[in-house]
Amino acid sequence: MGARSKARKRAVDVLYAAAVRDADPLTLHAERTEVTEHPAPNDYATTLIEGVVAHRERIDELLAEHAEGWTLDRMPFVDVAILRLGVYELLWASDVPDPVAVDEAVQLAKMLSTDDSPRFVNGVLGRLATLAEQLRATL
DSSP, X not given: OOXXXXXXXXXXXHHHHHHHHTXXXXXXXXXXXXXXXXXXXXXXXXXXXXXXXXXXXXXXXHHHHHSTTOOGGGSOHHHHHHHHHHHHHHHXXXXXXXXXXXXXXXXXXXXXXXXXXXXXXXXXXXXXXXXXXXXXXXX
């Protein structure tokens, strides 16, 4: 697993834990990086967490609009964390090609979630990827 893939997994772990605990992801990330048994903070993981937090309202609007038949409340916390990260990379991470953002999110879903989650994550992010240029123009 490459350095950025590891950073993505770490970011999803923090976003997931924050959702489960109803905690601030930035605070949780800072606390985790202070504990000696956790690895030193990865700059890209920090960038991802900060980006998701900064754009969460718009990300959640897009997910609610494009997750056909699903509300965020009905989705597993881990899927929401993966999708938020994927949307952030699709729309705000200019150095990440759209297919890479989608594929990395699908790989995380395969690793961390249910058997149905990779297909679901691919479908939602795939729909958003087709609109990415239009959406970026409105940001």
